[in-house]
Amino acid sequence: MKNLFSILSRKRRLTVFIASFIVFVASTGGILYETTKKTIVFTIDGHEKVIKTHKETVQGIFDDQNISLRSEDYVFPAVNTRVKNNLKIVWKPAKQVQLVTDGEKKTVWTTATTVAQLLKEQKVALKEQDKVYPRPAVKIKSKLKVTVKSAFPLTLVDGGVEHQVWSTSTTVADFLVQQGITLNQLDRVDPKPEDPVKENGVINVIRVEKxxxxxxxxxxxxxxxxxxxxxxxxxxxxxxxxxxxxxxxxxxxxxxxxxxxxxxxxxxxxxxxxxxxxxxxGTMTFAQQVSRGAASGQEIYVSSTAYTASCNGCSGTTATGINLRVNPNVKVIAVDPNIIPLGTKVYVDGYGYAVAADTGSAIKGYKIDVFFPSKSDAFRWGNKKVKIRIL
The missing domain is CATH 2.20.230.10 (Resuscitation-promoting factor rpfb.)
Known part of the structure; x- marks a missing residue:
C-alpha cells in the first residue's frame, strides 16, 4: 500500500514538471516572437500609427492591414520594398472627384490634398479672372465636385460709358448680377437678360428716365x-x-x-x-385828293421854299399819310390849308404837277414848301416866288 502511494506521487510530480516546461517553452517562444518583430511608422492619409510586423515587404503590410490598393493610390516606398526596422510607410488613398471644366465633365482619381493641387495635377491652367468652386484652398474629399469657369473678355457699356471686363456668366442677367449692375424700372439692356453671353460681345445698359x-x-x-x-x-x-x-x-x-x-x-x-x-x-388816289373848295383853273403867286423827308423836325410822312421815304419820287407841296385845301392838285411853275398833301408850322398864308428827295435839289430850288395853277 505504501509503495502504491509512492508511485502515484512520482507520477503527479512528473506531470506538473512536464506542464510547467510546456508553459515555459510557450512563454519563451511568444516573447521571442514578439521581440523579433520590426517596428514600422505607417502614415495613412495623413494620420500616423506605429505597428510591429514580421512581414517581409510593404505589400505584405498592406495585406496584413486588410488594405486593398488602387493603382491611383500614392504609396511610399514602393510595395515591393523589403521591410526593415523603423521603416516609414506613407499611403495616400486616391479619392474620386468630379471635375467640370467649362461644362465638360469627367471623373478623376486623385491623391491631391487641395483643389489647387488637383487642378495642377490635371494641367488646368487658370487666369486671374477665372472662377473655381470650391476655392483652390479647399481640401479634397471623396465625391467632391470641382467646377472651373474660364473667364472671357466683354465690352460693357453702362449709361454710355464703356468698360472692358471679364466674365464667366452664361446669360446677360447673370452677367449683370456678377458685375453688380442694378436696372431701374425704365432701364433696358441689349441683348435681352435671358440671352446668352458671348466672348468679345457687347452688353449695352441703356439708362432711361422720364x-x-x-x-x-x-x-x-x-x-x-x-x-x-x-x-x-x-x-x-x-x-x-x-x-x-x-x-x-x-x-x-x-x-x-x-x-x-x-x-x-x-x-x-x-x-x-x-x-x-x-x-x-391807304387806297385814296391822287384824283380823289383834289379839293372841291378850290376853283379849278385859278392861278396864284406864292413864296416857296424846299424840304426833304429827313429835314429837321420832319417825320418823313406827310399830313395826309404819304410816306416820303417809301415814295421819294412823289410830287408833294406843303400848304396852308386855309389857302389851298389838302388834297388839291396843282401845277407849280418850275416843279410840275403836284398834290397839296402836307402842312408845316412855318407854312402860313401864301407860302408853300416843295418836296425834293435829295438835299442838293432842295438847295438848288432855294427861296423864290412862283406861280401855282389849281387844277
Whole structure:
C-alpha cells in the first residue's frame, strides 16, 4: 500500500514538471516572437500609427492591414520594398472627384490634398479672372465636385460709358448680377437678360428716365391790314401796335443715357394773350385828293421854299399819310390849308404837277414848301416866288 502511494506521487510530480516546461517553452517562444518583430511608422492619409510586423515587404503590410490598393493610390516606398526596422510607410488613398471644366465633365482619381493641387495635377491652367468652386484652398474629399469657369473678355457699356471686363456668366442677367449692375424700372439692356453671353460681345445698359420740363414760349402776333380811303394809295400807318403772347407748356421728356429722345406735350396754359398788329393801308388816289373848295383853273403867286423827308423836325410822312421815304419820287407841296385845301392838285411853275398833301408850322398864308428827295435839289430850288395853277 505504501509503495502504491509512492508511485502515484512520482507520477503527479512528473506531470506538473512536464506542464510547467510546456508553459515555459510557450512563454519563451511568444516573447521571442514578439521581440523579433520590426517596428514600422505607417502614415495613412495623413494620420500616423506605429505597428510591429514580421512581414517581409510593404505589400505584405498592406495585406496584413486588410488594405486593398488602387493603382491611383500614392504609396511610399514602393510595395515591393523589403521591410526593415523603423521603416516609414506613407499611403495616400486616391479619392474620386468630379471635375467640370467649362461644362465638360469627367471623373478623376486623385491623391491631391487641395483643389489647387488637383487642378495642377490635371494641367488646368487658370487666369486671374477665372472662377473655381470650391476655392483652390479647399481640401479634397471623396465625391467632391470641382467646377472651373474660364473667364472671357466683354465690352460693357453702362449709361454710355464703356468698360472692358471679364466674365464667366452664361446669360446677360447673370452677367449683370456678377458685375453688380442694378436696372431701374425704365432701364433696358441689349441683348435681352435671358440671352446668352458671348466672348468679345457687347452688353449695352441703356439708362432711361422720364422728367418734366416746363417752358414758356412767346406767341407771335399777326399783322392785320385794313383798307383806309382817307390815306393816299401806297401809304400805311399803324393803328394798333402788336404784342406777343406768352404760353406755358409742360412736357414729359424721355432721356436715354442723359440725352433727350422723346418729348410729349402734357398741357399748355396761356399766360398772356397776343394782340395783333393793325395797319391801315391807304387806297385814296391822287384824283380823289383834289379839293372841291378850290376853283379849278385859278392861278396864284406864292413864296416857296424846299424840304426833304429827313429835314429837321420832319417825320418823313406827310399830313395826309404819304410816306416820303417809301415814295421819294412823289410830287408833294406843303400848304396852308386855309389857302389851298389838302388834297388839291396843282401845277407849280418850275416843279410840275403836284398834290397839296402836307402842312408845316412855318407854312402860313401864301407860302408853300416843295418836296425834293435829295438835299442838293432842295438847295438848288432855294427861296423864290412862283406861280401855282389849281387844277
Amino acid at each position: 422728367v418734366t420740363d416746363v417752358v414758356e414760349e412767346p406767341v407771335e402776333f399777326a399783322v392785320v391790314t385794313k383798307q383806309d380811303n382817307n390815306l393816299t394809295q401806297g401809304t400805311e400807318t399803324v393803328v394798333t401796335e402788336g404784342q406777343k403772347g406768352l404760353l406755358q407748356k409742360t412736357y414729359e421728356v424721355v432721356l436715354e443715357n442723359g440725352k433727350e429722345v422723346v418729348r410729349n406735350l402734357l398741357n399748355e396754359t396761356k399766360l398772356k394773350e397776343k394782340q395783333d398788329k393793325v395797319v391801315a393801308v
